[in-house]
Amino acid sequence: MKQITFTLNGRKRQWDIAPDETLIDLLRRQGLTGTKRGCDTGMCGSCAVIIDGRAVNACIYYAFQVDGRTVETIEGVGDFDRPHPLQTALADAGAVQCGFCTPGFIMTAKALLDRKPNAEDADFRQHLDGNLCRCTGYVKIEQAIRSCSTAAEGGAQ
Amino acid sequence: MSKREFKVVNKPLRKIDAMSLALGKPAYVGDFKPADALVIKMLGSPHAHARIKSIDISAAEAMPGVHAVLYYGNVPRIVHTTAGQGYPEPSPYDTFMFDSKMRFVGDRVAAVAAESNKIALAALKAIQVEYEVLEPVFRIQDAMQDGAPVIHDEPEAKAVIPVPYDAKRNMAAKVDMEIGDLEKGLAAADVTVDVPFYNHYAQHCPVEPHVSMAWVDREDRIIITTSTQVPFHCRRIVAQTLDVPVQRIRVIKPRIGGGFGAKQEIVLEDVVAMMALRTRRPVYWEYTREEEFVASRTRHPMLMRIRMGAKRDGTITAIGLDATSNTGWNGSQGLTVVCNSGSKMLPLYRCENIHFLGMAVYTNLPAGGAYRGYGATQAAFAFESAMDEIAEKIGMDPLQFRSMNHIRKGETSPVFRALGEGREGVDQAITSCELARCIKAGAKEIGWRKRKPHTAKKGRYRRGIGMACLMQGSAIPEIDMGAASMKMNEDGSFNLLMGATDLGTGSDTVLAQIAAEQLGTTLDKIIVYSSDTDMTPFDVGAYASSTTYLSGQAVLNVAQKVRKQILKVGADMLDCKASELGIEDAKVIRKNGESVTFSEIALYSMYASNQFQIGDMSSKIVHHSPPPFAAHFADVEVDTYTGRVRVVKYVAAADCGTPIHPRLAEGQVEGAVMNGICYALTEEYLFNDKGRMTNGNFGDYKLYTVSDLPEMKTILVPSYEKTGPYGAKSIAEIGINGPLPAIANAIYNACGVRLRTGPFTAEKVWRSLQAGGEIPFEEGH
Numbered sequence: 051m052k053q054i055t056f057t058l059n060g061r062k063r064q065w066d067i068a069p070d071e072t073l074i075d076l077l078r079r080q081g082l083t084g085t086k087r088g089c090d091t092g093m094c095g096s097c098a099v100i101i102d103g104r105a106v107n108a109c110i111y112y113a114f115q116v117d118g119r120t121v122e123t124i125e126g127v128g129d130f131d132r133p134h135p136l137q138t139a140l141a142d143a144g145a146v147q148c149g150f151c152t153p154g155f156i157m158t159a160k161a162l163l164d165r166k167p168n169a170e171d172a173d174f175r176q177h178l179d180g181n182l183c184r185c186t187g188y189v190k191i192e193q194a195i196r197s198c199s200t201a202a203e204g205g206a207q
Numbered sequence: 208m209s210k211r212e213f214k215v216v217n218k219p220l221r222k223i224d225a226m227s228l229a230l231g232k233p234a235y236v237g238d239f240k241p242a243d244a245l246v247i248k249m250l251g252s253p254h255a256h257a258r259i260k261s262i263d264i265s266a267a268e269a270m271p272g273v274h275a276v277l278y279y280g281n282v283p284r285i286v287h288t289t290a291g292q293g294y295p296e297p298s299p300y301d302t303f304m305f306d307s308k309m310r311f312v313g314d315r316v317a318a319v320a321a322e323s324n325k326i327a328l329a330a331l332k333a334i335q336v337e338y339e340v341l342e343p344v345f346r347i348q349d350a351m352q353d354g355a356p357v358i359h360d361e362p363e364a365k366a367v368i369p370v371p372y373d374a375k376r377n378m379a380a381k382v383d384m385e386i387g388d389l390e391k392g393l394a395a396a397d398v399t400v401d402v403p404f405y406n407h408y409a410q411h412c413p414v415e416p417h418v419s420m421a422w423v424d425r426e427d428r429i430i431i432t433t434s435t436q437v438p439f440h441c442r443r444i445v446a447q448t449l450d451v452p453v454q455r456i457r458v459i460k461p462r463i464g465g466g467f468g469a470k471q472e473i474v475l476e477d478v479v480a481m482m483a484l485r486t487r488r489p490v491y492w493e494y495t496r497e498e499e500f501v502a503s504r505t506r507h508p509m510l511m512r513i514r515m516g517a518k519r520d521g522t523i524t525a526i527g528l529d530a531t532s533n534t535g536w537n538g539s540q541g542l543t544v545v546c547n548s549g550s551k552m553l554p555l556y557r558c559e560n561i562h563f564l565g566m567a568v569y570t571n572l573p574a575g576g577a578y579r580g581y582g583a584t585q586a587a588f589a590f591e592s593a594m595d596e597i598a599e600k601i602g603m604d605p606l607q608f609r610s611m612n613h614i615r616k617g618e619t620s621p622v623f624r625a626l627g628e629g630r631e632g633v634d635q636a637i638t639s640c641e642l643a644r645c646i647k648a649g650a651k652e653i654g655w656r657k658r659k660p661h662t663a664k665k666g667r668y669r670r671g672i673g674m675a676c677l678m679q680g681s682a683i684p685e686i687d688m689g690a691a692s693m694k695m696n697e698d699g700s701f702n703l704l705m706g707a708t709d710l711g712t713g714s715d716t717v718l719a720q721i722a723a724e725q726l727g728t729t730l731d732k733i734i735v736y737s738s739d740t741d742m743t744p745f746d747v748g749a750y751a752s753s754t755t756y757l758s759g760q761a762v763l764n765v766a767q768k769v770r771k772q773i774l775k776v777g778a779d780m781l782d783c784k785a786s787e788l789g790i791e792d793a794k795v796i797r798k799n800g801e802s803v804t805f806s807e808i809a810l811y812s813m814y815a816s817n818q819f820q821i822g823d824m825s826s827k828i829v830h831h832s833p834p835p836f837a838a839h840f841a842d843v844e845v846d847t848y849t850g851r852v853r854v855v856k857y858v859a860a861a862d863c864g865t866p867i868h869p870r871l872a873e874g875q876v877e878g879a880v881m882n883g884i885c886y887a888l889t890e891e892y893l894f895n896d897k898g899r900m901t902n903g904n905f906g907d908y909k910l911y912t913v914s915d916l917p918e919m920k921t922i923l924v925p926s927y928e929k930t931g932p933y934g935a936k937s938i939a940e941i942g943i944n945g946p947l948p949a950i951a952n953a954i955y956n957a958c959g960v961r962l963r964t965g966p967f968t969a970e971k972v973w974r975s976l977q978a979g980g981e982i983p984f985e986e987g988h
């Protein structure tokens with residue numbers, strides 16, 4: 051066991067970890083189950099979290115690597131009384147079918163929009179290339195996420 | 208029931224669970240894993256065909272942290288099917304919880320339950336197994352040869368309904384049907400085709416893999432929480448497999464991370480239940496992605512031969528379809544999938560001479576199962592490709608050829624009666640069909656009028672347009688049953704409890720809309736709970752495109768009953784006859800304007816006088832299976848230097864009756880079409896010569912992402928299906944059937960290359976171009 055200190059969704063945390071524990075295992079063990087496991091090999095994006103502003107797949111990231119850093123998970127993004135615009139947009143667009151991929155899409159898109167609020171189609175296509183969704187065919191996901199960019203027609207939030 | 212203005216139905220309201228899921232709230236099986244749960248890991252067979260000569264689990268059992276090891280020597284040996292179907296199942300009984308015979312690479316050898324993943328994996332390594340390796344068989348054609356290795360040589364293997372079954376010849380199912388006389392029809396034709404097709408292996412790839420957990424409660428009951436499309440079949444089959452009474456088992460289905468048919472199957476639940484009994488601890492088993500590919504279920508690969516004849520005026524005189532599926536190591540859904548290859552495509556065009564021969568053949572490869580489209584996908588590829596080939600031979604525009612032949616409202620097809628799901632079907636006339644308008648709208652959107660033959664195209668990049676027409680069904684008539692119960696609460700809200708199984712499709716929302724519409728209230732007043740075998744009434748589950756049409760009727764019916772009770776209490780309160788009352792905006796209103804709110808009614812019924820619980824239950828079977836129809840169009844670009852195919856635009860026009868929730872209905876089409884496009888262009892299983900899958904991960908098995916998205920256009924062409932709830936029929940499956948034939952036809956239109964096996968890789972297209980249009984046909988994987 052080893053102890054790490056990091057910021058999780060705005061709060062300082064000191065947690066014991068196993069040296070070979072992955073970040074997704076740590077998060078889920080601590081009850082933060084919004085980060086989903088679709089492949090465990092870094093190929094589906096459903097476990098995306100934001101570390102120091104960048105979207106990262108938590109299943110191929112060791113827990114010890116977040117020592118001293120800032121981590122954001124879906125649990126920190128919004129709640130019923132204050133959903134993030136991405137969450138509202140996806141819910142309203144019919145872009146949440148089974149919803150298993152949704153937190154990963156939100157984290158990936160949020161990392162992009164936090165850095166580049168006026169992200170354009172090409173940015174989304176490039177950044178979301180690692181996120182799989184088998185239910186929606188991406189049409190409504192793309193529309194919803196695009197509408198959250200200040201570059202979107204009438205969609206600036 | 209006639210067409211009318213709706214208040215809740217046909218409106219794109221927010222899906223009721225969309226926000227909680229977008230917030231990442233605990234919802235799926237894995238989110239409820241108890242901290243003290245043991246994890247299960249399975250040792251998979253390294254051989255495609257083998258017998259265990261000896262197995263020693265003692266070292267694994269003795270490891271600290273290991274709580275139980277299961278193998279064929281210490282569990283009941285009860286033959287069953289893993290197919291989650293109605294009882295008695297049309298699938299053969301050919302599976303045991305564990306067996307000493309291995310039938311595919313990855314077959315269950317032994318399972319370990321341990322304190323951690325790491326310990327479980329180490330324990331698997333400690334299990335000593337000695338195998339007698341047997342000759343495997345991988346291809347349909349080889350498995351059917353005399354003297355081929357017999358995969359199910361155990362004496363228990365049997366069919367439990369009266370259908371042909373011959374395990375000694377690797378034949379898992381067979382169906383043969385003739386209407387009129389095929390040979391006569393072919394002789395009467397001016398032109399004929401006789402062509403082969405092959406549909407390849409593919410997996411559903413739900414982003415949430417199969418996952419189940421179980422524990423034993425204080426009353427000694429086994430509580431299973433599982434990612435399933437069929438909670439009630441699951442309960443029955445687990446009870447059978449463990450030899451315990453059904454009443455000792457409770458199956459809870461929380462949110463599901465996608466299924467597409469893969470979860471219409473008992474894949475993990477027998478083992479988690481057995482482990483819970485053995486260890487008396489909560490146990491948890493989640494498939495890895497590789498296991499999901501190999502050891503869950505797949506689309507049945509199918510070898511097809513299609514014969515078709517037509518007169519020069521476009522009359523179709525004969526259709527013969529031979530479909531043989533590779534059902535892999537077990538026969539799950541083998542019979543019914545292949546039946547659907549006939550029953551869901553053959554009625555589409557008028558023809559008097561039809562022959563259908565369907566077979567399912569065992570091999571030592573992964574097992575087929577239910578997969579969205581369910582045999583119709585395979586048939587649509589062969590059938591709709593051959594339609595284009597015939598049209599070309601008679602010199603007719605393929606769109607016109609389809610338009611003049613397709614079935615219409617008021618018509619029937621002898622196929623409906625002749626071919627059901629493992630037994631005779633049910634006669635029906637088509638009560639709604641807007642296929643003609645689908646064709647028209649789709650053709651306009653894709654620009655069909657500007658389409659030129661491939662001979663007019665030159666240059667490196669060539670564009671082509673292709674189309675396909677499709678039909679499916681809505682539930683299995685006279686077999687499937689759905690039920691719902693409802694009760695009213697004192698604030699005027701309602702609990703709606705259903706066995707219907709929302710696996711991400713949005714059926715909870717759609718069914719709640721139906722209830723709200725009937726009750727005259729808003730969607731937010733319906734509290735949905737689905738599905739839990741202790742709490743909700745029975746439903747066959749989410750398959751056969753049944754939920755909106757079938758479970759929707761049960762919900763509509765229970766809401767009608769509850770509505771009557773509300774009116775009766777309202778009449779009491781307003782001191783008048785119920786016939787003087789109407790319902791609007793959650794109020795009972797008298798003609799003179801007096802009214803009482805739902806909340807007042809509920810409070811009155813609970814506390815004032817003649818108290819009773821406003822509520823009821825209803826169950827429904829259906830007598831029809833009204834087909835949804837669709838016309839699909841693909842615009843592709845072929846790079847003739849490399850053979851690479853790019854879909855530029857895809858148009859899907861579909862008639863699903865009244866779309867109860869238009870946005871979710873579109874989402875069903877878009878998701879299915881995208882899945883179909885990947886299947887047509889990239890998805891495939893690669894096996895080595897020992898039958899081991901070599902690309903069971905998302906790096907080597909390519910699914911499309913946002914960046915691959917072509918321009919997609921979905922057009923819902925409404926009709927009104929009078930037998931369905933508020934005019935609805937199904938939409939979930941049909942969309943996946945279009946891309947294979949529409950893209951194949953578009954590739955032909957672009958560059959004159961006819962592809963008969965998927966996926967349409969650059970290599971196949973390029974080789975076909977070099978060969979002048981076609982490469983020799985081969986059964987693939």
Ligand code: FES
Pocket residue numbers: 086087088089090091092093094095096097098107108109110
């Ligand atoms: S679970 Fe991490 S990328 Fe798939």
Ligand code: FES
Pocket residue numbers: 145146147148149150151152182183184185186414464465711
């Ligand atoms: S909504 Fe199911 S995987 Fe995306």
